[in-house]
Each structure stands twice: as structure tokens, then as C-alpha cells.
Amino acid sequence: MDAAARTRVVVVDTSLNLGPSEDVCRVVNRANGGQWSTGNESEASMQEFERVMEQEKLLPGISGKLVSLVGEFGDRRSEALLKKPQDGSHRKRKLEYTSDEESWKRPRESYRSRVRKVYYQVDESDMSLVVKDGHQWRKYGQKVTRDNPSPRAYFKCSLAPSCPVKKKVQRSVDDPTILVATYEGEHNHRSLSHAATISLPPHPMGGSASIRSSPSPTATSSVTQQTETETLPNLLIKQMAKSLTRDPAFTSAIAEAISVTMSSWMIAQNQMDRQ
DNA sequence: CGCCTTTGACCTGCGC
DNA sequence: GCGCAGGTCAAAGGCG
Helix, strand or coil: CCHHHHCCCCCCCCCCCCCCCCCCCCCCCCCCCCCCCCCCCCHHHHHHHHHHHHHHCCCHHHHHHHHHHHHHHCHHHHHHHHCCCCCCCCCCCCCCECCCCCCECCCCCCCCCCEEEEEEECCCCCCCCCCCCCCCEEEEEEEECCCCCCEEEEEEECCCCCCCCEEEEEECCCCCCEEEEEEECCCCCCCHHHHCCCCCCCCCCCCCCCCCCCCCCCCCCCHHHCCCCCCHHHHHHHHHHHHHCCCHHHHHHHHHHHHHHHHHHHHHHHHHHHC
16 A cells, blocks of 8 residues: 555544635644644534444545645645644754745745645654655655754656656654645646546545635635535545635635546446446 | 665765 | 765666
8 A cells, every 4th residue: 555545534624714824734643642732612523423424434535635725725834733832942954934025035045935834644653754745756865864864855846848847754752653744835737647648537435526606705614504415525525625715726726636536436337336 | 576664874964 | 174965877787
């Protein structure tokens, strides 16, 4: 089983009153009993969501990617939630936020590159620092950093020689089952998986996989609004999707993630049909 | 043979 | 200026 297959849903707080400047993300570590959460008013809904996902084995791939993307979109907030206060005496290096103006200090680049973080949950026994994200990477370095005993791996995109994207992968200092992937820059080409993507059919589960439809004014965390015609996970995913569609960048990213999963599902379905 | 990982050396920025 | 720490380079070796 590879890293991508091990990636799974942790917990998604669906109270995503999204907006780039708002608190959009809470990623709670299940193994740690939710110690990273900032508030527990939705704890029951999270647990119920988990329970149903576990029982019904629904959309594991999509769910994992959704968690990752939520973490990515909530970048600074989720980072703040995930990172325990470190020893303040250690030196701060060049790559850090300078203020709330979302600016990065970059020593060698005059432009402000896009930096985002994605959190992957993997098996504790998986000691590799490899995450499958639809792109091809070449590892060019590994370093042990001061604030984290686990090594940090450095990757460059190897799919296109001119692609400027870099990726750093390191285990979370708090939970070794969490891989934190930091992406810098943007791909100037399409991903491998995207290239293979074909037009998608309606969602096989009957739920709505169309995240571009039905714009909603406000998302709600209330799972009690579940209707008889929609399963809980589908409702939650719908609610998240409605909120996320407010941001074009996120919409694009999540559409790709879903298309990757759907492509895999279709390939499997086609193979089953042939048998 | 080509691509990848590994790993020690080197480079660079920052704080003191 | 020096030392520390993060980031990058590049040679060597492994693997399909």
C-alpha cells in the first residue's frame, strides 16, 4: 500500500464560513483526542462524521484529499493550530511571515512566491517522506532541522524541467503520523493525473460531486439539518463544497482532487465491468 | 541507461 | 566578523 492509499480522513470541521481572511480550518488529530482543535462546539458533528465514514467506508480518497485541501487553504490558521509553541529562543530563519499582510521574506527571490501547506495523515509505521499528490518529484536534499527531530526532505518537480515548484516534507513534531508538505511556487504544467482525467459521470454514490453548483450564502455545521434523502457524509461534503466555491483557487484545487479520485474510481469500475 | 535517492559539502542569511 | 541553521548542490550508488 502506498502513501496515497494510506492517506485518510482525520476530522473535518464543516463550519467553514470561508473567506481568505477568516478562520477557515480546524484540523483535529484523532489520535490525540482533538488536542489541536480550537473549539469543540462541532465536536459531536465531527465524531458523527467520522463514525459514519468509518462504518460506511465512504469516499475515503475524496475525504482524505478534502482534509488536505482544507489544511492547505487554511494555511496559516491550520499551521498555528498544528504547531505547538516552540522554544522562543531558537533563531527564526528567513522564510517566515513578517506580518498579517501575508508577505514572505525570500532571500533569493524578489517575487513573492505562493506557499501553501498540505497535511497528510499516514500510517505510523510508514517512515517514508513520500506523498502522492499527482505530481512527479525528485528529491534533492534532506536535512534534520532544529525544531523537529524528524528529517525534512526537499523535492523539486521533475515532470517539467522548467517547473519552479519545490516541496518540503516533514513529519509533524506533534504527531509522527502527520506529514506536512510545504509547496512553493506553482506548476507551469499539468499534473500526471490531470492529464489522464476524462469527463466525469454523476457521482456513483448518488451524492453531489458537483462543487461548482448551488452557491450558498453561508455554510452550517449543523448536522441536524440532514434530510432523509441525503446521507450524512454527502450532506457534509455538500456543505463544505458550497462554502469552498466562494474561492476560485480553492475551487480549482478541489476540482482537481475530486477528478483524480473519480478517475481512479472509473478505472476500477471499468476493470470490474470487463470481468 | 536513465532516473531516482542518499548524503556530505557548500552556500547563504540572520542574530549576536 | 563569526557561528548557527536552513537550503542547495553534486557525486556516488541503487534500481528497474
